Amino acid sequence: MPKIRRILDFQHSFTFSSQTEQFDAFYARFLESDLGKIYIAIPWDELVKSFGLKESKKGPRSIFSTKGKLALMFLKHYGGCSDRKLMEQLNGNLDWQFFCDIYLGADRLENFKMASEVRCELARKLDIDKVQQTFYGHWSPHMADKGSITMDATCYESHLRYPTNVKLLWEAVDWLHGLMKGICKKTGETLPRSKYLKWKKRYVSYSKMRRKTKKKRRALTRGLLLLLDKLGGEVDRLEARHAVAMTKGQYRRRATAKKVLAQQHGYFHHGKKPKDRIVSMDRPYIRPIVRGKEIKPVEFGAKVNKFQIDGISFIEHPGFDAFHEGNRFQDTIFKAQRLTRTRTRLAGADAIYATNKNRKFATKYDIRTDFKRKGRAGKHEKQRIKLAGAITRERASRLEGSFGKDKEHYHLKRIRARTRETEILWIFFGIHTGNALEIGRRMAATALEKAA
Structure with missing residues (x-):
């Protein structure tokens, strides 16, 4: 050199x-x-x-x-x-x-x-199963023990301001008012009267408050609900009168604003908890994912169930709706077997996967797990405990560690993509960039051993 x-x-x-x-x-x-x-x-x-x-x-x-x-x-x-x-x-x-x-x-x-x-x-163009099959076909010579897998789920958070009902209502009101102004300017119609400026000042004042009281919040929410309903009606009237042609994105956002109004009205006046709650006007597909963590009980983004084979991660199921990962146990086993063409013998998963249905499935197909034992101990209890401990260590160190590695080192901590499809692609490439580096290091080590 x-x-x-x-x-x-x-x-x-x-x-x-x-x-x-x-x-x-x-x-x-x-x-x-x-x-x-x-x-x-x-x-x-x-x-x-x-x-x-x-x-x-x-x-x-x-x-x-x-x-x-x-x-x-x-x-x-x-x-x-x-x-x-x-x-x-x-x-x-x-x-x-x-x-x-x-x-x-x-x-x-x-x-x-x-x-x-x-x-x-x-x-x-992304087909996750097809592309992962391509990766596995190339990487399999550098992977050992293909009959052993570990699985778990995590949430890859979207880059999103923390959603509150007031913020969401104001975003819908602000966007509809801008749309109404644009239609009036285009058609020469006089801008309909509304209390937009009054509630804008109140919202800004409320946002600056250090201590937001329940009384202030309820008054602001009530006013924004009434204003959102009025603006939505005015936009419908202007569209019908002038036959205004809007873009696909504008129609989609109007539908989102109407859904926000229905959800927030039912929750505010009747205490009806919204189903498929919308938390963002920009990305209406994002849902609250209750994680139960001490610091962060609720996360907003894609929930991904993934499995690992010899430290290499593969996506089993990505989704923006909350799902119970314990119900994905059998699907994960089947997907791993389709990928590797090898019967799964060992499966590591945390306690949420240890349902009676999954225990029966594992027993039926002779799959060893690290689930906590139910009932009386068998005659090979010492060997079972030793095996379960080894599986748990593998899951707790490599699989759980891969979540933090992906988020901290491969740009998955806060996903800044703006659509459902691009967020899934973002997560896919983040996970497999880490996989590629690990496989590349194994290939280099193998080449070095052969050269020596």
């Missing part, structure tokens, strides 16, 4: 074009890095086929190839940065350019929204 020197010492003789002259040396250095290990571990050609990506023959040529589009998503989670920062790093980092199958040279990518466009394109 040449001696590292400062650019100031030889700035008059150094040329950055030497990157192209010494391509092989730079590329070899890239493959030695952690990013290079991820690159080696990913079956690019098979992955492109699994997503059904093809080079478009119409229009200008895309900057990113089909392989480069997938690489951009892995790179985002490896770097853990925003779309804007992703493009800034890509402009100046040669390793990142190698990973994305491009070389920019003196050029720069200015449009950071390209990452979002690629994410939306891939989200429409």
Whole structure:
């Protein structure tokens, strides 16, 4: 390795074009890095086929190839940065350019929204089972004990302000008032009178209060409910009178505002707990997920049930509606067996999975678990306790640890995607970026052993 020197010492003789002259040396250095290990571990050609990506023959040529589009998503989670920062790093980092199958040279990518466009394109094509089968087919030689699995569920939170009824009602009122103003401006109609400005001042004043009393909250909620009902009626009247054509997104948001009004009216006046409660006007598919944690009893985002085989994680079921993970035990076993083509012999899961139905299923198919024993001890109780302890340690260390690793190191702590499909894609690439790095390190270790 040449001696590292400062650019100031030889700035008059150094040329950055030497990157192209010494391509092989730079590329070899890239493959030695952690990013290079991820690159080696990913079956690019098979992955492109699994997503059904093809080079478009119409229009200008895309900057990113089909392989480069997938690489951009892995790179985002490896770097853990925003779309804007992703493009800034890509402009100046040669390793990142190698990973994305491009070389920019003196050029720069200015449009950071390209990452979002690629994410939306891939989200429409994602088939989780098909793509995970592709990953497993490539990674299986580096995975041991395929008949043993561990499973658990977690919530990957969306980037969302903490929802309250007052905030939600005000967002609906504010959006409907803006829509009404736009319709009136377009049609030349006089803006209907409303108490929007009065309640805006009251909402701002309420938001600044350090101590929000029940009396103040109820008065504000009552007023916003009446105002939301009035604005919704005015928009319906203007639409019917002028035959206004709205966008698909506006119709969707109006339907959300009507559902918010119905839910909050029933809850405020009749104490009726809303079913499928909406917590965000922007993302109406998000639901409260009651987790029961001491610090954070309720989370807002996608709940994912996943399983691990030899420390490699696979998604079993993602969903934004709350579900009981204990009911996913049998489906998880069947999905793991379809993936590996191997009968599951050991299954680790926490106490919530230990229902009578799951115990009978495990006994019927001779699956050893770490469930707490019911009834009298058998004659092999010592061996059972030892086996259950080993399964529990595997689950508690590797599986539970992978949740924190995904959230802290692979950009899954607060998901900033804006649609249901892109949030699922975000979670998918975050989980499998960690998997690819682990497999890449195993491949490098194996190659080193063979060389020795």
